[in-house]
Amino acid sequence: MPDSEAESLKQWLIALALIFxxxxxxxxxxxxxxxxxxxxxxxHSSEPLAGKSLLELKNQGIxxxxxxxxxxxxxxxxxxxxxxxxxxxxxxESMDRAAIAAEKNIEVGLKNVEIGLKNAVLTEERLITERFxxxxxxxxxxxxxxxxxxxYALERIANDSPKDYWQIIEVLAAYVxxxxxxxxxxxxxxxxxxxxxxxxxxxxxxxxxxxxxGRRKHSYGLPEEPYSIDLEKTNLRGxxxxxxxxxxxxxxxxxxxxxxxxxxxKLQEAFFINADLRGAYVINAQLQQANCMSTxxxxxxxxxxxxxxxxxxxxxxxxxxxxxxxxxxxxLASASCQNxxxxxxxxxxxxxxxxxxxxxxxxxxxxxGTLF
Numbered sequence: 001m002p003d004s005e006a007e008s009l010k011q012w013l014i015a016l017a018l019i020f021x022x023x024x025x026x027x028x029x030x031x032x033x034x035x036x037x038x039x040x041x042x043x044h045s046s047e048p049l050a051g052k053s054l055l056e057l058k059n060q061g062i063x064x065x066x067x068x069x070x071x072x073x074x075x076x077x078x079x080x081x082x083x084x085x086x087x088x089x090x091x092x093e094s095m096d097r098a099a100i101a102a103e104k105n106i107e108v109g110l111k112n113v114e115i116g117l118k119n120a121v122l123t124e125e126r127l128i129t130e131r132f133x134x135x136x137x138x139x140x141x142x143x144x145x146x147x148x149x150x151x152y153a154l155e156r157i158a159n160d161s162p163k164d165y166w167q168i169i170e171v172l173a174a175y176v177x178x179x180x181x182x183x184x185x186x187x188x189x190x191x192x193x194x195x196x197x198x199x200x201x202x203x204x205x206x207x208x209x210x211x212x213x214g215r216r217k218h219s220y221g222l223p224e225e226p227y228s229i230d231l232e233k234t235n236l237r238g239x240x241x242x243x244x245x246x247x248x249x250x251x252x253x254x255x256x257x258x259x260x261x262x263x264x265x266k267l268q269e270a271f272f273i274n275a276d277l278r279g280a281y282v283i284n285a286q287l288q289q290a291n292c293m294s295t296x297x298x299x300x301x302x303x304x305x306x307x308x309x310x311x312x313x314x315x316x317x318x319x320x321x322x323x324x325x326x327x328x329x330x331x332l333a334s335a336s337c338q339n340x341x342x343x344x345x346x347x348x349x350x351x352x353x354x355x356x357x358x359x360x361x362x363x364x365x366x367x368x369g370t371l372f
Contacts, residue, residue: 318340
């Protein structure tokens with residue numbers, strides 16, 4: 001109900017009350033001051049009544065007027081009640097209209113918020129797409145520093161956008177496969193560096209990419225990643241994978257890992273089938289249930305690493321050194337272990353059937369339940 005209507009109703013009620021009081025006062029005063037003459041006296045004399053007779057007559061008249069005033073007051077009261085009911089109804093109607101208007105405003109506000117959120121999401125996705133395209137462009141640069149900038153840019157996008165996470169991981173793995181293939185392609189830009197054994201140095205961008213892949217924030221709440229990182233047939237010679245890197249279930253099959261340093265690396269259930277790990281340093285690494293079938297471990301140094309239940313069937317371990325390694329239940333069937341040096345390692349329940357242990361040095365090892 002508008003304020004003007006409410007104020008008008010209030011003024012009407014006040015006016016009615018004042019009119020009623022004024023009429024009552026005028027009538028009462030008139031009745032009290034009027035000179036009353038009875039009919040009999042009028043017939044015999046023109047003198048007004050006095051004394052007790054006059055007072056009684058006035059009282060009777062006042063009583064009759066008061067009864068009339070009561071009737072008028074009741075009428076005024078009824079009118080006032082009607083006005084009050086009308087005012088209350090108008091007020092309720094006004095409150096209903098205000099509530100409906102407020103509800104509509106809330107609905108409009110919520111729609112605006114929803115539109116704002118959608119616009120924000122679209123803007124964020126557009127920015128991520130632009131960042132992704134720019135990072136991919138940087139990977140194609142001839143300058144190593146620029147390519148490294150693209151690699152780290154992709155890492156940031158992967159951490160910011162779960163939606164693009166695995167796609168970026170695949171892009172980085174493909175980058176390694178393309179930039180560092182094994183065996184090298186005849187037209188590869190890094191072919192000379194790869195074949196130069198004496199002066200070989202790990203390409204900076206390849207090492208950076210592996211570090212990014214290894215420290216990825218994988219799964220985003222899922223029990224495990226949906227796929228495995230594919231680094232098959234890559235040249236990873238001399239790379240360093242430390243304890244902060246995670247390559248569980250990764251595929252290193254037929255990869256060149258000569259002289260690689262696997263320092264505390266998490267490699268559970270990884271694939272190293274036909275991989276080359278000659279001269280590699282495997283220290284404190286986690287290789288439980290890794291598949292190293294037909295892998296070349298010649299001259300490798302394995303210290304305090306866990307290869308429990310690993311598959312080392314047909315593995316070439318000539319001249320390798322195992323110190324305090326856990327090979328419990330590992331499968332070394334038909335492995336070439338000539339000149340193998342093993343100190344304080346655990347071969348409990350391992351399978352060494354048909355393994356060639358010629359000139360192997362096995363000191364202080366645990367062979368409980370081992371099959372020979």
